[in-house]
Amino acid sequence: MRNSPTIDEQIEMLRRMIAVRHLEERLGELHKAGKTRGPIHRCDGQEAVGIGATAMLDAADLLTSTHRGHAHYVGKGVGLHPIIAEILGRSTGACAGRAGHMLIADAANGLLGGNAIVGGGIPAATGFAVSLQMRNRADGGARVAMCLFGDGAAQTGICHESMNIAALWKLPVVFVLEHNQYGLTAHHSTQSSVPDLVVRADGYGMPGESVDGNDITAVYRAVATAVDRARRGEGPSLVEAKTYRMVGFSTSDVGGYQSADDLAAWRERDPIVLARRSLAASVSPAQLDAVDAEARAAVDAAVEQALADPLPGFVDHAPSAPYYAGAV
Amino acid sequence: MRNSPTIDEQIEMLRRMIAVRHLEERLGELHKAGKTRGPIHRCDGQEAVGIGATAMLDAADLLTSTHRGHAHYVGKGVGLHPIIAEILGRSTGACAGRAGHMLIADAANGLLGGNAIVGGGIPAATGFAVSLQMRNRADGGARVAMCLFGDGAAQTGICHESMNIAALWKLPVVFVLEHNQYGLTAHHSTQSSVPDLVVRADGYGMPGESVDGNDITAVYRAVATAVDRARRGEGPSLVEAKTYRMVGFSTSDVGGYQSADDLAAWRERDPIVLARRSLAASVSPAQLDAVDAEARAAVDAAVEQALADPLPGFVDHAPSAPYYAGAV
Amino acid sequence: MAMMRYAEALRAALREEMQRDSNVWLFGEDIAVYGGVFKVTKDLLAEFGPERVRDTPISEQTLTAMAVTAAMAGTRPVLEIMYADFLPLSIDALMNQASIYNYIWNGQVTMPFVLRTQGGGGAGAGAQHSKSLDALVAHIPGLKVVAPATAADAKGLLKAAIRDDHPVIFLEHKLLYNSRDEVPDGDHLVEIGKARIAREGHGVSIIASSRMVIESLKAAELLADEGISAEVIDLRSLRPLDRDTIRASIAKTHHAVVVNEGWRFCGYGAELSATIMETAFDELDAPVERVATHDIPIPYSEPLENAVLPDAAKIAAAARRAVA
Amino acid sequence: MAMMRYAEALRAALREEMQRDSNVWLFGEDIAVYGGVFKVTKDLLAEFGPERVRDTPISEQTLTAMAVTAAMAGTRPVLEIMYADFLPLSIDALMNQASIYNYIWNGQVTMPFVLRTQGGGGAGAGAQHSKSLDALVAHIPGLKVVAPATAADAKGLLKAAIRDDHPVIFLEHKLLYNSRDEVPDGDHLVEIGKARIAREGHGVSIIASSRMVIESLKAAELLADEGISAEVIDLRSLRPLDRDTIRASIAKTHHAVVVNEGWRFCGYGAELSATIMETAFDELDAPVERVATHDIPIPYSEPLENAVLPDAAKIAAAARRAVA
Ligand SMILES: Cc1ncc(C[n+]2csc(CCOP(=O)(O)OP(=O)(O)O)c2C)c(N)n1
Ligand SMILES: Cc1ncc(C[n+]2csc(CCOP(=O)(O)OP(=O)(O)O)c2C)c(N)n1
Numbered sequence A, B: 001m002r003n004s005p006t007i008d009e010q011i012e013m014l015r016r017m018i019a020v021r022h023l024e025e026r027l028g029e030l031h032k033a034g035k036t037r038g039p040i041h042r043c044d045g046q047e048a049v050g051i052g053a054t055a056m057l058d059a060a061d062l063l064t065s066t067h068r069g070h071a072h073y074v075g076k077g078v079g080l081h082p083i084i085a086e087i088l089g090r091s092t093g094a095c096a097g098r099a100g101h102m103l104i105a106d107a108a109n110g111l112l113g114g115n116a117i118v119g120g121g122i123p124a125a126t127g128f129a130v131s132l133q134m135r136n137r138a139d140g141g142a143r144v145a146m147c148l149f150g151d152g153a154a155q156t157g158i159c160h161e162s163m164n165i166a167a168l169w170k171l172p173v174v175f176v177l178e179h180n181q182y183g184l185t186a187h188h189s190t191q192s193s194v195p196d197l198v199v200r201a202d203g204y205g206m207p208g209e210s211v212d213g214n215d216i217t218a219v220y221r222a223v224a225t226a227v228d229r230a231r232r233g234e235g236p237s238l239v240e241a242k243t244y245r246m247v248g249f250s251t252s253d254v255g256g257y258q259s260a261d262d263l264a265a266w267r268e269r270d271p272i273v274l275a276r277r278s279l280a281a282s283v284s285p286a287q288l289d290a291v292d293a294e295a296r297a298a299v300d301a302a303v304e305q306a307l308a309d310p311l312p313g314f315v316d317h318a319p320s321a322p323y324y325a326g327a328v
Numbered sequence C, D: 001m002a003m004m005r006y007a008e009a010l011r012a013a014l015r016e017e018m019q020r021d022s023n024v025w026l027f028g029e030d031i032a033v034y035g036g037v038f039k040v041t042k043d044l045l046a047e048f049g050p051e052r053v054r055d056t057p058i059s060e061q062t063l064t065a066m067a068v069t070a071a072m073a074g075t076r077p078v079l080e081i082m083y084a085d086f087l088p089l090s091i092d093a094l095m096n097q098a099s100i101y102n103y104i105w106n107g108q109v110t111m112p113f114v115l116r117t118q119g120g121g122g123a124g125a126g127a128q129h130s131k132s133l134d135a136l137v138a139h140i141p142g143l144k145v146v147a148p149a150t151a152a153d154a155k156g157l158l159k160a161a162i163r164d165d166h167p168v169i170f171l172e173h174k175l176l177y178n179s180r181d182e183v184p185d186g187d188h189l190v191e192i193g194k195a196r197i198a199r200e201g202h203g204v205s206i207i208a209s210s211r212m213v214i215e216s217l218k219a220a221e222l223l224a225d226e227g228i229s230a231e232v233i234d235l236r237s238l239r240p241l242d243r244d245t246i247r248a249s250i251a252k253t254h255h256a257v258v259v260n261e262g263w264r265f266c267g268y269g270a271e272l273s274a275t276i277m278e279t280a281f282d283e284l285d286a287p288v289e290r291v292a293t294h295d296i297p298i299p300y301s302e303p304l305e306n307a308v309l310p311d312a313a314k315i316a317a318a319a320r321r322a323v324a
């Protein structure tokens, strides 16, 4: 099938999903232990979207993320240690402790970046796409921009404005809607006037495809098709990946609004379990166990290292910096 | 045909269209003579939308308008003299000269009101609809809110947010899109990713209908159907009325972007001419001439009166007013 | 009097006003089923039903614009904007809509709505969830802006805000929700526009609002140990500003420190300093000291965030400079 | 030197920078085919083509956010926002996006974009098309904000802004587009952050920007007739603020009037007054006088609009009070 990931790619995606899951488990513990600040937004159950949608991107492609970006960060190739060190507020973090977990960026890997203003990544990716379009035309390149965003974010005005402009200017941008059924605690039926957001693509004359967001191969295929289209200069697409958040919206969630039945049903469809199952025909259990162990070990090592790293010291900005407001 | 205007209603709508046309002709002259301030946005050629879409509204229904609102004002029952006096900055104006032509309001007639922030009337009508919905449920009323807005305004984020919320909450609001092909000077093909904006209604699970905006009976029918639906508590609808602005975007327009062919073709379809023609079978030319003459005379009388009215004097706001920032 | 948490006091105010007036209704993100991310609206859905307590889509710009017109059309909406950092999305509705209509339409309409939000740093929430944007809203004509520091004022001001016929921006602070103090029983109302002397003193006037009142009181303790007598003014209302209380205090102390948790440049502290320039220049024995957040985005890591936010130590240092 | 209209000077700056650097491109509403409603971008579409001169939908919030990231990704966008009154729609992109990334991402990115807009009253354009929102943008860390009063500075500052690696908000004034003055030939650049003495004097310092410089110069003429020697400072840059020039002037005159066309309360004039409080208190012989727009929406009718906006007569009156 066109745009299907190879077995090796599938194994790599599995490794990344496991790393993200374990990373978030460790962050959950670190949060309880008081080692992180502010809320941590986990994406347990949604890993296939973030990992599957980014697996075909190059470092020169630019990705914008959300407040719930761990899978996006890892998918885009950011190292585990800079991620964890940033969340622990260390000077060795991806942004030297200034950004924190919701705003991580890594320019070298084309992650620019997390965004805690819901919807903010959508016009951001659209803006990237204008520059990439101009640069592609100048140098024959085929860089694309992508934003991953939630079903909550899809209701924001900037989502509409961005999709209209992207379609109008045939920008090389891919809109990946991670539909996890909730915006914080609010069920999508209290947020979206329509259950399937992919229908909105028609309103911009843009292709739209809906996929099972827990099936990483399906996510990969649909997004890769959209990325190819963008690389060919044919404009934007919308991919809606239906998934479910198996944990609270953040570490401060006190629960009470997700039904036990829903949770149980979606746990059955854990994307990591599904991915492992679909690899079972081609890869031995021992090899898959090794992938699992390696992924976890890599996370644990990064956590240990980050915990030993120093906190940053405050340095006032220089008068030459953009933050200078005038001599006092 | 359901929701067809009676002959008397058609005559009244014709009278109003003629009044608006003549009002704008007079405003054009007054502007040239330096009697008005700021730009004047005429709607020559679009009168059938503003007049046809408001003809079935009651004073208790709330209408929001735009920067190009003369037909909306007249359609909603605001008197000619308060409109003209306001535009001439007189103390007898609808808002005592404080508002000017883009921001006219008349609470008694349910016009609240003009809005020069493009798109601003859309969430405004949606907000009205929440209160009306609550009040209707409390007292059994059937009030509705309506916004008239342009094809340019349809691209704003607030348009998306408002339609989503209106559909979600089944609000009694009617969205009337006055598609005159341009946003200021920009042709819709440089503003909208799709030529027919009615398709976007699907994205909110809301009925949408497209009509010939120069055929006042067609406008009336489509909007009346949407208003009925809203009155029954069944939620919002979108009506797209295709029309064309036969003059510059405002008195400051220096032109150069509208094609002579387009202009000529649309002038053939002048909504006043079309309305008169369709009445010709039932009403004598003499009667129609009388309607025309009366409408113009009413405008001229209002202009004369307003020109004789005094300008307002500035009175500082009282310390009890909301604008009080503290004793100085 | 009853000891109450700030969050509980707010909830009590909402509940009492909703019981008193069936036109009062609430809307905002996650406020209904979940009861608000800070739990201020807990259980109100159950008591008042889904028409009067509404969860909304993430559409701050439209929600704010809707509050304006819903208020014009006969109900009294109370909108919760989850973080003050999202106020930029409300500014068009506040500045180009709510601000203008009462005046421009020559008194034809009033707009009795309240926009509740919470701001402030110190929780490691990062650059997009930690700001204090007092100056942004206080600049807008036609709005009232209040920022209570205590549970008592939280309750009394919120009730007054809901009864006000004009828009009120109600600024809460994320680090105050769990602070407790005595709240008068019954229908406790606090007039908007009146400051409060939080601590009497005669050597220097420290003028603050919201959580900075707490830090100023701590600073006053530090200063007292050094023999400096600080008077702490809790503004409560940022607009209108109670210039009389400020002037009277400075006439007594002849020294002033103005404190605001927003950024320094063009921040609310600038207005306080300019106000003192205009109303009490001849009383001043030294220039007014301004304490505010550094002019940079608020960083995440604890030592960095602590360095940029104002606190008791920085306020005390400013007071020492003022009286030096 | 050549006599040029302010609008022409802006156009020349855009054209020269677009010729010099193929990464510079323009976007905004009605700027391409029509050449801008104030004709600043006239004929640039024909010269530079539709990729570099783009008409846009009416989507200010997204357009501003796009400028931020397009600038990060290797081009230098210049965005036109038709009226400063629409800046509220840009504030999220400016405050929650443009403001933060250089610092929060530890210097990984720069954002060389310019946001041009025009504000100001006096044209009978009404409450939603007449505002001066200097304070709104000047409060935001990480932005530079300039507001030229002359054609020469319009050209020199715009060229400097386009070459700057950080965001610059470029505030024009609708009543200045047709004003003419001498513009130096060639590659004329004006450094951002430096004020200009528009008129020397020794009795009172009048500190202004944009069109208020012109009104201040008129006021200085009126005052000269009365024997009051006014020095007029044209700030040119609102952020960073050239505090040294202000301090030096007040050290000479010992009296100051600050003028800004925005609203008074929490307006830019408050920052100027507070800055003077902090940098020149001991030099002041009288309190700083603040001249600004009344704290109400700007009305339409001519006598009303005239009453609320600052002008030469009001500035002169303030100067008389200052030196009285
Ligand atoms: C503009 C804005 N409004 C509200 C919030 C608070 N908030 C944070 S996450 C969230 C829900 C987002 O829902 P969705 O886009 O579906 O993302 P998910 O959390 O499901 O990943 C909300 C309302 C915010 N951060 N920004
Ligand atoms: C938020 C905002 N952006 C830009 C403008 C400037 N402007 C005034 S009218 C207009 C075009 C509006 O187009 P449309 O909605 O189609 O209305 P029409 O003028 O065609 O009636 C623009 C861009 C504005 N008033 N408000």
Ligand SMILES: [Mg+2]
Binding pocket: A150, A151, A152, A178, A179, A180, A181, A182, A183, A184
């Ligand atoms: Mg979601």
Ligand SMILES: [Mg+2]
Binding pocket: B150, B151, B152, B178, B179, B180, B181, B182, B183, B184
């Ligand atoms: Mg139009």
